[in-house]
Amino acid sequence: MPELPEVETIRQGLRSHVVGSRILSVEVSHPRVLRNQPGGEDELRGLTNGWEITGVQRRGKYLWLTLGDQNTPVSHALLIHLGMSGQVLLKDSPTEGHRHLRVAFTLENHQGDQRHMWFVDQRMFGYVTALEVVPDPHGQGFIPESMPHIGPDLLEPALALGSPTRVETNRAIRRSKRGIKAVLLDQCVISGIGNIYADEALWRTRLHYARPANRLSAGHVEELLQATTAVLNEALRAGGTSFDALYVNVAGEQGYFERSLQAYGRCDQPCYRCGSVIVREVFMNRSSFRCPRCQRRPRVTR
DNA sequence: ATGCCTACCTGGGAGC
DNA sequence: TGCTCCCAGGTAGGCA
Numbered sequence: 001m002p003e004l005p006e007v008e009t010i011r012q013g014l015r016s017h018v019v020g021s022r023i024l025s026v027e028v029s030h031p032r033v034l035r036n037q038p039g040g041e042d043e044l045r046g047l048t049n050g051w052e053i054t055g056v057q058r059r060g061k062y063l064w065l066t067l068g069d070q071n072t073p074v075s076h077a078l079l080i081h082l083g084m085s086g087q088v089l090l091k092d093s094p095t096e097g098h099r100h101l102r103v104a105f106t107l108e109n110h111q112g113d114q115r116h117m118w119f120v121d122q123r124m125f126g127y128v129t130a131l132e133v134v135p136d137p138h139g140q141g142f143i144p145e146s147m148p149h150i151g152p153d154l155l156e157p158a159l160a161l162g163s164p165t166r167v168e169t170n171r172a173i174r175r176s177k178r179g180i181k182a183v184l185l186d187q188c189v190i191s192g193i194g195n196i197y198a199d200e201a202l203w204r205t206r207l208h209y210a211r212p213a214n215r216l217s218a219g220h221v222e223e224l225l226q227a228t229t230a231v232l233n234e235a236l237r238a239g240g241t242s243f244d245a246l247y248v249n250v251a252g253e254q255g256y257f258e259r260s261l262q263a264y265g266r267c268d269q270p271c272y273r274c275g276s277v278i279v280r281e282v283f284m285n286r287s288s289f290r291c292p293r294c295q296r297r298p299r300v301t302r
Numbered sequence: 303a304t305g306c307c308t309a310c311c312t313g314g315g316a317g318c
Numbered sequence: 319t320g321c322t323c324c325c326a327g328g329t330a331g332g333c334a
Contacts, residue, residue, distance in 0.1 A: 001327065032311085061328075084327055085312080100312090123311045125328060178305065187329080195327060243326090244314090285307080286327060 002082040004153055004192030005235035006247050006255065007061050010088050013250035015056040017090055018065070018117060021107040023048045033102040033121060036129040036146070047076055047130035048105070057143075060153045060191020063088075064144050066133070077133050079144045083125025085246045091116040103128050122246065138165065153192035154229045155236075170221050173213050180216065181209035182284055184228070193228060196241060196264045199289050201228035203263035208295045209283045215298075234260065263289045 002010075026048055028034060028041050037044050051067040054074060058064075061081065068075040080088060089098070092115055103119040119128050133142035138151075138158040151169070152158040158165045169190060176183050183189055184198045193201070202209055204227040205220075216224075235241060240255030243265075248254055258265075262272050267280040271291035281288050 003328095081328085083311090083329080121311095122313070123326090125311065176304085182305085185328090246326095287325090 001084060001194055001196060001241075001243075002061060002086060002247055003194035003197050003235075003241075004060060004155065004232050005197075005238075005257070006240035007058055007063050007082060007192075008155070008236055009240045009249050009255065010082075011056050011058045011063055013090070014063075014065070014088060014117075017115070017250070018053050018107055019055060020052070021109045021115065022050065022052045023067075024106040024108050024114070025049060026106075027104045028102070029104070030102045030124065032124050033119065033127050034129070036127050037131075044128070044130050048078060051075070053078075053107070057141075059138075059143065059147070059156065060150055060187055061194070062144070062147055062150060062191070066142075067130075074133060074142050077131060077142075077144045079127075079129045079131060079146065080119065081126050083121065083123065083127070085123040086119065086121040086126030087246075087248055088250055089118040089120055089248075089252060090250045091118060094118075149188050151187060151189050151191045154190060154225065154232060155192075159190070159225075166225070170218055170225070173221050174216060174218065176213040178213055179210040179283065180207055180213045180224070181288065183213045184224075185284070190225075192232065195286050195288075196261070197228065197231050197235065199264040200231045200262060202295060203289075203291060204231065206294045208290065208297050209288050211298050263291070265289065 026045050034040055034044060052069060053065045054068045055066040063080045065078040066074045067078060094116055098120050100120045100122045101118055102121050105117040107115045107117055132145045134145045134148060136143045137148055152165060172189055173183050181198050181202060184193050201224060205224045235257040238255055238257035240247060241257040242254035243258060266278040266289055269278055271278055271294060274293050276291050276293040278289055279292055
Protein backbone atom coordinates (compact mmCIF):
# COMPACT_ATOMS: atom_id res chain seq x y z
CA MET A 1 0.00 0.00 0.00
CA PRO A 2 1.41 3.39 -0.85
CA GLU A 3 2.27 5.30 2.29
CA LEU A 4 4.95 7.97 2.62
CA PRO A 5 8.01 5.81 1.76
CA GLU A 6 6.35 4.37 -1.33
CA VAL A 7 5.16 7.78 -2.55
CA GLU A 8 8.60 9.30 -1.90
CA THR A 9 10.24 6.48 -3.86
CA ILE A 10 7.97 7.34 -6.77
CA ARG A 11 8.67 11.06 -6.38
CA GLN A 12 12.41 10.49 -6.61
CA GLY A 13 11.99 8.31 -9.66
CA LEU A 14 9.82 10.89 -11.36
CA ARG A 15 12.00 13.85 -10.47
CA SER A 16 15.02 12.49 -12.28
CA HIS A 17 13.07 11.65 -15.43
CA VAL A 18 10.27 14.14 -16.05
CA VAL A 19 11.39 17.54 -14.72
CA GLY A 20 12.00 19.81 -17.70
CA SER A 21 9.70 17.81 -19.96
CA ARG A 22 6.58 19.23 -21.56
CA ILE A 23 3.20 17.52 -21.54
CA LEU A 24 2.13 16.89 -25.13
CA SER A 25 -1.13 15.04 -24.63
CA VAL A 26 -3.39 13.32 -22.12
CA GLU A 27 -5.58 10.30 -22.62
CA VAL A 28 -8.12 9.29 -19.98
CA SER A 29 -9.36 5.72 -20.11
CA HIS A 30 -11.50 5.72 -16.96
CA PRO A 31 -13.49 8.79 -15.84
CA ARG A 32 -13.59 7.78 -12.18
CA VAL A 33 -9.99 8.84 -11.53
CA LEU A 34 -10.99 12.38 -12.63
CA ARG A 35 -13.79 12.59 -10.04
CA ASN A 36 -12.06 15.51 -8.28
CA GLN A 37 -11.63 17.48 -11.51
CA PRO A 38 -14.72 19.74 -11.66
CA GLY A 39 -14.40 20.37 -15.40
CA GLY A 40 -13.56 16.79 -16.22
CA GLU A 41 -11.29 15.69 -19.00
CA ASP A 42 -11.43 18.98 -20.92
CA GLU A 43 -10.28 20.92 -17.88
CA LEU A 44 -7.47 18.44 -17.18
CA ARG A 45 -6.31 18.69 -20.76
CA GLY A 46 -6.45 22.49 -20.72
CA LEU A 47 -4.33 22.68 -17.58
CA THR A 48 -1.71 20.17 -18.71
CA ASN A 49 -1.28 20.20 -22.49
CA GLY A 50 1.68 22.34 -23.49
CA TRP A 51 2.86 23.00 -19.93
CA GLU A 52 6.32 22.18 -18.66
CA ILE A 53 6.86 20.00 -15.59
CA THR A 54 9.02 22.20 -13.36
CA GLY A 55 9.21 20.02 -10.23
CA VAL A 56 7.88 16.98 -8.36
CA GLN A 57 6.74 17.50 -4.79
CA ARG A 58 5.23 15.45 -2.01
CA ARG A 59 3.59 15.91 1.35
CA GLY A 60 2.59 12.76 3.17
CA LYS A 61 0.96 10.52 0.58
CA TYR A 62 0.11 13.40 -1.74
CA LEU A 63 2.26 13.76 -4.86
CA TRP A 64 2.15 16.63 -7.33
CA LEU A 65 3.97 17.87 -10.39
CA THR A 66 4.37 21.64 -10.55
CA LEU A 67 3.54 23.00 -13.99
CA GLY A 68 4.75 26.32 -15.36
CA ASP A 69 6.76 28.18 -17.93
CA GLN A 70 9.86 30.40 -17.96
CA ASN A 71 8.03 33.38 -16.43
CA THR A 72 6.05 31.44 -13.84
CA PRO A 73 7.83 28.27 -12.71
CA VAL A 74 4.88 27.24 -10.53
CA SER A 75 1.68 28.26 -12.30
CA HIS A 76 -0.48 25.34 -11.12
CA ALA A 77 -0.15 21.66 -10.28
CA LEU A 78 -1.00 18.13 -11.33
CA LEU A 79 -1.98 16.34 -8.13
CA ILE A 80 -1.76 12.56 -7.97
CA HIS A 81 -3.05 10.49 -5.06
CA LEU A 82 -2.34 6.78 -5.29
CA GLY A 83 -5.11 5.67 -2.94
CA MET A 84 -4.79 1.94 -2.29
CA SER A 85 -3.37 0.62 -5.50
CA GLY A 86 -2.24 3.55 -7.64
CA GLN A 87 1.03 3.46 -9.58
CA VAL A 88 2.92 5.94 -11.72
CA LEU A 89 4.87 4.16 -14.43
CA LEU A 90 7.31 5.63 -16.92
CA LYS A 91 7.56 4.00 -20.33
CA ASP A 92 9.94 4.92 -23.09
CA SER A 93 8.15 3.10 -25.86
CA PRO A 94 5.37 0.86 -24.56
CA THR A 95 4.97 -2.31 -26.54
CA GLU A 96 1.73 -3.21 -24.81
CA GLY A 97 -0.94 -1.53 -22.69
CA HIS A 98 -1.83 -2.16 -19.06
CA ARG A 99 -5.02 -3.72 -17.80
CA HIS A 100 -5.52 -0.96 -15.22
CA LEU A 101 -4.21 2.03 -17.14
CA ARG A 102 -6.41 5.02 -16.23
CA VAL A 103 -4.60 8.12 -17.54
CA ALA A 104 -1.71 8.29 -20.01
CA PHE A 105 0.41 11.43 -20.43
CA THR A 106 2.78 11.83 -23.33
CA LEU A 107 5.87 13.88 -22.43
CA GLU A 108 8.64 15.40 -24.50
CA ASN A 109 12.02 16.51 -23.16
CA HIS A 110 14.37 19.24 -24.44
CA GLN A 111 16.06 16.80 -26.79
CA GLY A 112 12.74 16.00 -28.40
CA ASP A 113 12.56 12.49 -26.94
CA GLN A 114 9.09 11.29 -26.05
CA ARG A 115 8.20 9.31 -22.97
CA HIS A 116 4.93 8.10 -21.48
CA MET A 117 3.80 8.63 -17.90
CA TRP A 118 1.00 6.26 -16.90
CA PHE A 119 -1.36 6.49 -13.96
CA VAL A 120 -2.36 2.90 -13.31
CA ASP A 121 -4.83 1.99 -10.56
CA GLN A 122 -6.62 -1.29 -10.04
CA ARG A 123 -9.05 -0.30 -7.25
CA MET A 124 -9.40 3.34 -8.27
CA PHE A 125 -9.27 4.86 -4.81
CA GLY A 126 -6.62 7.08 -6.33
CA TYR A 127 -7.17 10.15 -8.50
CA VAL A 128 -5.52 12.71 -10.73
CA THR A 129 -6.44 16.41 -10.64
CA ALA A 130 -4.96 19.51 -12.30
CA LEU A 131 -5.61 22.54 -10.09
CA GLU A 132 -4.45 25.90 -8.80
CA VAL A 133 -1.84 26.29 -6.07
CA VAL A 134 -1.90 28.31 -2.84
CA PRO A 135 0.88 29.36 -0.44
CA ASP A 136 2.05 26.50 1.79
CA PRO A 137 0.96 27.08 5.40
CA HIS A 138 3.79 24.77 6.60
CA GLY A 139 6.70 26.12 4.59
CA GLN A 140 7.82 28.16 1.65
CA GLY A 141 6.46 27.61 -1.81
CA PHE A 142 3.05 26.49 -2.99
CA ILE A 143 0.79 23.49 -2.58
CA PRO A 144 -2.33 22.34 -4.47
CA GLU A 145 -5.36 24.35 -3.35
CA SER A 146 -7.22 21.24 -2.19
CA MET A 147 -4.72 20.30 0.51
CA PRO A 148 -4.00 23.07 3.04
CA HIS A 149 -5.74 20.93 5.69
CA ILE A 150 -3.15 18.17 5.23
CA GLY A 151 -0.62 18.23 8.03
CA PRO A 152 3.14 18.27 7.51
CA ASP A 153 4.94 14.93 7.35
CA LEU A 154 7.78 13.66 9.53
CA LEU A 155 10.43 13.96 6.83
CA GLU A 156 9.94 17.64 6.05
CA PRO A 157 11.66 20.61 7.74
CA ALA A 158 8.44 21.95 9.28
CA LEU A 159 8.42 18.99 11.69
CA ALA A 160 12.15 19.03 12.47
CA LEU A 161 13.15 18.14 16.02
CA GLY A 162 12.47 21.09 18.32
CA SER A 163 10.67 23.18 15.71
CA PRO A 164 7.59 25.17 16.76
CA THR A 165 5.40 23.02 14.51
CA ARG A 166 6.68 19.86 16.17
CA VAL A 167 5.90 21.22 19.62
CA GLU A 168 2.41 22.20 18.41
CA THR A 169 1.90 18.82 16.73
CA ASN A 170 2.86 17.02 19.93
CA ARG A 171 0.21 19.08 21.75
CA ALA A 172 -2.36 18.48 19.03
CA ILE A 173 -1.87 14.72 19.35
CA ARG A 174 -2.37 14.90 23.12
CA ARG A 175 -5.53 16.97 22.78
CA SER A 176 -7.36 14.02 21.23
CA LYS A 177 -9.25 11.42 23.23
CA ARG A 178 -9.04 8.98 20.34
CA GLY A 179 -6.87 5.89 20.39
CA ILE A 180 -3.31 6.82 19.48
CA LYS A 181 -3.42 4.85 16.22
CA ALA A 182 -6.45 6.84 15.04
CA VAL A 183 -4.47 10.04 15.60
CA LEU A 184 -1.41 8.67 13.77
CA LEU A 185 -3.61 7.84 10.78
CA ASP A 186 -5.28 11.28 10.78
CA GLN A 187 -3.63 13.04 7.81
CA CYS A 188 -4.67 16.45 9.17
CA VAL A 189 -2.41 16.04 12.22
CA ILE A 190 0.62 14.39 10.58
CA SER A 191 0.47 13.12 7.02
CA GLY A 192 2.04 10.11 5.40
CA ILE A 193 1.33 7.35 7.92
CA GLY A 194 -0.93 4.46 6.90
CA ASN A 195 -1.95 1.20 8.50
CA ILE A 196 1.35 -0.62 8.00
CA TYR A 197 3.78 1.95 9.38
CA ALA A 198 1.38 2.91 12.19
CA ASP A 199 1.49 -0.70 13.45
CA GLU A 200 5.28 -0.79 13.11
CA ALA A 201 5.77 2.46 15.05
CA LEU A 202 3.37 1.35 17.80
CA TRP A 203 5.18 -1.98 18.13
CA ARG A 204 8.54 -0.20 18.43
CA THR A 205 7.24 2.04 21.22
CA ARG A 206 5.26 -0.74 22.93
CA LEU A 207 2.02 1.20 22.58
CA HIS A 208 -1.45 -0.34 22.23
CA TYR A 209 -3.44 1.15 19.34
CA ALA A 210 -6.33 2.12 21.64
CA ARG A 211 -4.27 4.00 24.21
CA PRO A 212 -6.08 7.35 24.50
CA ALA A 213 -3.77 9.94 22.99
CA ASN A 214 -4.62 12.46 25.69
CA ARG A 215 -3.22 10.16 28.38
CA LEU A 216 0.27 10.04 26.89
CA SER A 217 3.04 12.32 28.11
CA ALA A 218 4.78 14.76 25.79
CA GLY A 219 7.90 12.63 26.14
CA HIS A 220 6.07 9.48 25.17
CA VAL A 221 4.57 11.16 22.11
CA GLU A 222 7.99 12.45 21.11
CA GLU A 223 9.37 8.92 21.42
CA LEU A 224 6.57 7.70 19.15
CA LEU A 225 7.30 10.44 16.59
CA GLN A 226 10.97 9.46 16.54
CA ALA A 227 10.16 5.77 16.15
CA THR A 228 7.76 6.58 13.32
CA THR A 229 10.38 8.71 11.57
CA ALA A 230 12.87 5.85 11.87
CA VAL A 231 10.44 3.34 10.36
CA LEU A 232 9.64 5.67 7.47
CA ASN A 233 13.33 6.28 6.76
CA GLU A 234 14.21 2.58 6.90
CA ALA A 235 11.34 1.72 4.56
CA LEU A 236 12.38 4.48 2.18
CA ARG A 237 15.91 3.08 2.07
CA ALA A 238 14.41 -0.30 1.12
CA GLY A 239 12.36 1.27 -1.65
CA GLY A 240 9.08 0.75 0.20
CA THR A 241 6.91 -2.26 1.06
CA SER A 242 5.50 -4.48 -1.71
CA PHE A 243 3.14 -7.29 -0.67
CA ASP A 244 2.28 -7.95 -4.28
CA ALA A 245 2.53 -6.29 -7.67
CA LEU A 246 0.22 -3.49 -6.50
CA TYR A 247 3.11 -1.34 -5.29
CA VAL A 248 6.05 -0.75 -7.60
CA ASN A 249 8.30 2.22 -8.38
CA VAL A 250 8.19 4.18 -11.64
CA ALA A 251 10.31 1.50 -13.31
CA GLY A 252 7.93 -1.25 -12.17
CA GLU A 253 10.24 -2.68 -9.47
CA GLN A 254 9.07 -3.83 -6.02
CA GLY A 255 10.39 -2.53 -2.68
CA TYR A 256 11.79 -4.95 -0.13
CA PHE A 257 10.80 -3.55 3.29
CA GLU A 258 8.24 -6.32 3.78
CA ARG A 259 10.99 -8.60 5.11
CA SER A 260 11.79 -6.01 7.79
CA LEU A 261 8.26 -5.68 9.17
CA GLN A 262 8.12 -6.53 12.87
CA ALA A 263 4.37 -6.39 13.53
CA TYR A 264 2.22 -5.83 10.44
CA GLY A 265 1.12 -9.06 8.81
CA ARG A 266 2.88 -11.23 11.43
CA CYS A 267 -0.29 -12.78 12.93
CA ASP A 268 0.49 -16.07 14.80
CA GLN A 269 4.25 -15.49 14.56
CA PRO A 270 6.53 -14.82 17.55
CA CYS A 271 7.27 -11.26 18.65
CA TYR A 272 10.91 -10.46 17.84
CA ARG A 273 11.28 -8.91 21.31
CA CYS A 274 9.58 -11.29 23.72
CA GLY A 275 8.49 -14.34 21.72
CA SER A 276 4.77 -13.92 22.43
CA VAL A 277 2.46 -14.64 19.53
CA ILE A 278 1.49 -11.57 17.51
CA VAL A 279 -2.28 -11.14 17.24
CA ARG A 280 -4.50 -9.57 14.60
CA GLU A 281 -7.40 -7.43 15.82
CA VAL A 282 -9.86 -5.04 14.17
CA PHE A 283 -9.52 -1.37 15.06
CA MET A 284 -11.22 1.37 13.04
CA ASN A 285 -12.44 -1.35 10.66
CA ARG A 286 -8.81 -2.11 9.84
CA SER A 287 -6.49 -4.95 10.75
CA SER A 288 -4.13 -4.15 13.58
CA PHE A 289 -1.21 -6.34 14.52
CA ARG A 290 0.34 -6.16 17.98
CA CYS A 291 2.25 -8.13 20.56
CA PRO A 292 -0.15 -8.92 23.42
CA ARG A 293 2.67 -8.78 25.96
CA CYS A 294 4.69 -5.77 24.77
CA GLN A 295 1.64 -3.72 23.80
CA ARG A 296 -0.82 -4.15 26.65
CA ARG A 297 -4.44 -3.12 26.25
CA PRO A 298 -5.15 0.05 28.25
CA ARG A 299 -6.82 -0.79 31.55
CA VAL A 300 -9.78 1.54 30.98
CA THR A 301 -11.03 1.67 27.41
CA ARG A 302 -12.76 4.97 26.60
C1' DA B 303 -16.69 20.39 17.62
C1' DT B 304 -15.33 15.72 18.04
C1' DG B 305 -15.25 11.23 16.76
C1' DC B 306 -17.34 7.29 14.79
C1' DC B 307 -19.28 4.84 10.72
C1' DT B 308 -19.96 3.79 5.90
C1' DA B 309 -19.28 3.92 0.89
C1' DC B 310 -16.25 3.67 -2.70
C1' DC B 311 -13.50 -0.16 -5.70
C1' DT B 312 -11.30 -4.67 -7.67
C1' DG B 313 -9.04 -9.12 -7.61
C1' DG B 314 -7.39 -12.94 -5.04
C1' DG B 315 -8.31 -16.54 -2.07
C1' DA B 316 -11.14 -19.37 1.06
C1' DG B 317 -14.99 -22.20 1.57
C1' DC B 318 -18.70 -24.95 -0.06
C1' DT C 319 -14.94 -27.08 -11.39
C1' DG C 320 -17.45 -23.09 -10.33
C1' DC C 321 -19.88 -20.18 -7.54
C1' DT C 322 -20.28 -16.86 -3.53
C1' DC C 323 -18.43 -14.37 0.06
C1' DC C 324 -14.88 -11.91 2.40
C1' DC C 325 -10.91 -9.10 2.77
C1' DA C 326 -7.34 -5.50 1.77
C1' DG C 327 -7.51 0.21 3.33
C1' DG C 328 -7.08 5.84 2.10
C1' DT C 329 -10.27 9.27 2.15
C1' DA C 330 -14.57 11.98 1.99
C1' DG C 331 -18.75 12.81 3.78
C1' DG C 332 -22.64 11.96 6.80
C1' DC C 333 -24.40 11.66 11.34
C1' DA C 334 -24.82 11.61 16.45
